[in-house]
Amino acid sequence: MSTPRNSHLPLPAPSRRPRRLRQNPAMRELVAETALRPADLILPMFYADGIAEPREIVSMPGVHQHTLDSLKRAAHDALDAGVRCVDLFGVPRDEDKDAEGTQAWNPDGVLNRGLAALREEFGDDLLVMADTCLDEFTDHGHCGVVRTDRHGNAVVDNDATLVLYQQMAVAQAEAGAHIVSPSGMMDGQVLAIRDALDEAGHQDVSIMAYSAKYASAFFGPFREAVGSSLQGDRRTYQQDPANLRESLLETELDIDEGADFVMVKPALPYLDVLRAVADLSPVPVAAYQVSGEYAMIQAAGRNGWVDLDAVMMESLVSIKRAGADQILTYFATDAARALSAR
Numbered sequence: 001m002s003t004p005r006n007s008h009l010p011l012p013a014p015s016r017r018p019r020r021l022r023q024n025p026a027m028r029e030l031v032a033e034t035a036l037r038p039a040d041l042i043l044p045m046f047y048a049d050g051i052a053e054p055r056e057i058v059s060m061p062g063v064h065q066h067t068l069d070s071l072k073r074a075a076h077d078a079l080d081a082g083v084r085c086v087d088l089f090g091v092p093r094d095e096d097k098d099a100e101g102t103q104a105w106n107p108d109g110v111l112n113r114g115l116a117a118l119r120e121e122f123g124d125d126l127l128v129m130a131d132t133c134l135d136e137f138t139d140h141g142h143c144g145v146v147r148t149d150r151h152g153n154a155v156v157d158n159d160a161t162l163v164l165y166q167q168m169a170v171a172q173a174e175a176g177a178h179i180v181s182p183s184g185m186m187d188g189q190v191l192a193i194r195d196a197l198d199e200a201g202h203q204d205v206s207i208m209a210y211s212a213k214y215a216s217a218f219f220g221p222f223r224e225a226v227g228s229s230l231q232g233d234r235r236t237y238q239q240d241p242a243n244l245r246e247s248l249l250e251t252e253l254d255i256d257e258g259a260d261f262v263m264v265k266p267a268l269p270y271l272d273v274l275r276a277v278a279d280l281s282p283v284p285v286a287a288y289q290v291s292g293e294y295a296m297i298q299a300a301g302r303n304g305w306v307d308l309d310a311v312m313m314e315s316l317v318s319i320k321r322a323g324a325d326q327i328l329t330y331f332a333t334d335a336a337r338a339l340s341a342r
Helices: 025-030 068-081 110-122 158-175 189-199 217-225 245-257 268-280 291-302 308-322 332-341
Strands: 041-048 064-066 085-091 127-132 145-148 154-157 179-182 206-213 261-265 285-289 326-329
Touching (some): 041 068, 041 332, 064 068, 068 110, 110 127, 110 158, 127 158, 145 158, 158 179, 158 189, 179 189, 189 206, 189 245, 206 245, 206 268, 217 291, 245 261, 245 268, 261 268, 268 308, 285 308, 291 308, 308 326, 308 332, 326 332
Parallel strands (some): 041 064, 041 085, 041 326, 085 127, 127 179, 179 206, 261 285, 285 326
Antiparallel strands (some): 145 154
């Protein structure tokens, strides 16, 4: 057998530099490029009228429509785990819904009662955010006032809806919300709400704008959670899943109008959008890991197809790595406990 040319020279050693930084948990934590903290997480919660006991949402195992007592207990659990903010949705009775969603700004409406109870219970120890949208409160399930156009089509009247958003946001601020979160994707909603809050003396109430909210099939389980009355879809005012530049324009407009935070929703299917929004935004950027994302991970985990806890954490780290400063997730309390136990 022939001898290779220059066989007397040593072979170059393969570089082990990357692997040397993975050799044990302490080393991996030392060099981790992305840090996820319990305080980065926001827990969405549902407070329902007309129920005597908390009711589990079938398509979202572990998530409940709450009574007032169970709402407070779940919020205490979240805070004890290190979560510092909750996002409250109201679930009215069907008989309390109407075409304009008037219970949304009724001080005695379910959402405003829940906000007031949480603020009284926690003061400033737990930030209370309110969902500022009409879809839970309208009998048609749309996010605003529905009118018939000259062609006989039902459409959402943008400007008429803004007036109702103003009333809703002021009512939420008066109930004690630290943050209002307009999610209806109406043009000019942030400016309209900011003007109304300031005029009512609520200059310190922040706005988290749903700036890049897509007309997504991943919202399905949420419809059960809030008892949605929607027939049809919201494609005329929520964003087309095919578009990215449109999201950047919407984000810039919301920032110009005074948004204190901007949000991308859903999260995992839109990580490219999240990264692009984070690159341009001078304000904090949130992402919402929505009901369908949660339900898929839960279903796969409960069937033994994936390690539920590991996939939960990996999904949240991916959202953080893509640029989210805050993550709204139904996993918030469980993930915060897992992080605190490390």
